[in-house]
Amino acid sequence: MNRLVRGFSLVELLLALAVGLVLVLGASQVVISSRLTHASQQAAMVLQDDARFVLSKITQDIRQAGMLGCLATAVIDNAPAAFDRPISWEASASAKSLTLVTASVGEGVGKPDWTVLSDCKEVAQAYAGAPPAAAPGQIRFGIRQLTYTYETGQLKISTPATPAKAVLMDNVRAFDISFGMAAQPASTVVVRYDRHPVDPSLIRSVRIHMTLQDPSGRVKDQSYSVVAALRNRLG
Template identity: 40%
Template sequence: MKKYSKGLGLIELMVAMVLGLVVVLGVTQIFISAKNTYQSQNAAAVMQEDARYLFSRMIQDIRMVGMFGCIDPSNASFVDTTVGQAFSLAAVQPIQYSNNTSNGSVLTLLTGDVGNNGGTPTYMIVTDCKTLATVYTGTQAPTNQASANLGLLSMPVRQVIYTFRNSQIFTGPAASQQVLVNNVAGFSLTFGVAANAADAGIARYTAAPASAALIRSVRMSLVLTDPSKRVRNQTFNVVATLRNRIH
């Protein structure tokens, strides 16, 4: 027999195994880190998309607050044919906000309808754009063609409700609310108000405006949280300006 046998000894084998284990652990750590980064970025992207969806929807409605087309609600004589009595659309607050109530924080808007995708209008105003205006509930107004033949315009108006409650933001009346966004850690509104009803500029921001007629813009602050705690809470802010001054 040969005096020395070729091959690996126990020490060499153990060293090789340790080095291999180190390499495997390093590759595994890189994989786990890349996976965690992907999950964090994906969670942040989902939160940004939720905020973008909510804000785009609310901004569209806020911009149309007080939009009654060609007629001035303060001068027109409105009649609600469904109740058979005088109806003052000007007396209806076009924007209302109740904060921290038993039903949550509620923003109620009276807005001009947007295109054909706004749903069933709350009111339909048929007017001659001068002093005559008839208010119908829902879609009970004459058809647009019939109104056009009489020289009248039909303008849909919707009441839109947003509610923040139990880490969720809903839309719609209490009886038929739909969830818009989940995982909401905070949601607050402040209003840019003018010094007086005739002023178009913003004098200050407040959470409790003295009159809806003074509101010129709405500042929204939204805080979203990741239920899996992969990223920290994200805060989003946006300001929506009312296109139509409220009279």
């Protein structure tokens, strides 16, 4: 008696293996693509957070540049030469630096480089280091000089008290600054942007353009721009 033998042929087995392999490869590609997308998004978020931190700090200092108390600089006795130029920008082949003489705001930012004691009417005196106690009717203004330097792919910060440059951010591909200029000292309207202003008293705003790169190459270079208006005209 002949029995009917049932099973899979070699062709059917090979076809099933091929289909299964295609399905596994497809699922693997989906998983790998999802992980790469997640990694690139995380890298972009890290760059964005770093840019937000640095740019917010610089713009705060720019807005306070020239804030040297409640009286004009010419009235302040013993005023250092830095008070006459509260914002400056230097560039060379290897480095760029932005120097700001700005109000010392908040706690935990270090001691001010100078302190101005003023009655906000007629008298103002600048002191380097520890000032005397404020007399009745006087207000104390802390002043700092901050220098932001871009060199060797890093953004750094220094002060007269700590001239050694501390790194604020790595992986900076480009850092450029231009200044919004008014047509005349009495005007507050920006008519042009200049990278090398001749007359600092005409500066009304500062525009920063910064490009960051991901060291692992998971995401393309990210560029960020911000414009900070000076709250205190430098004239």
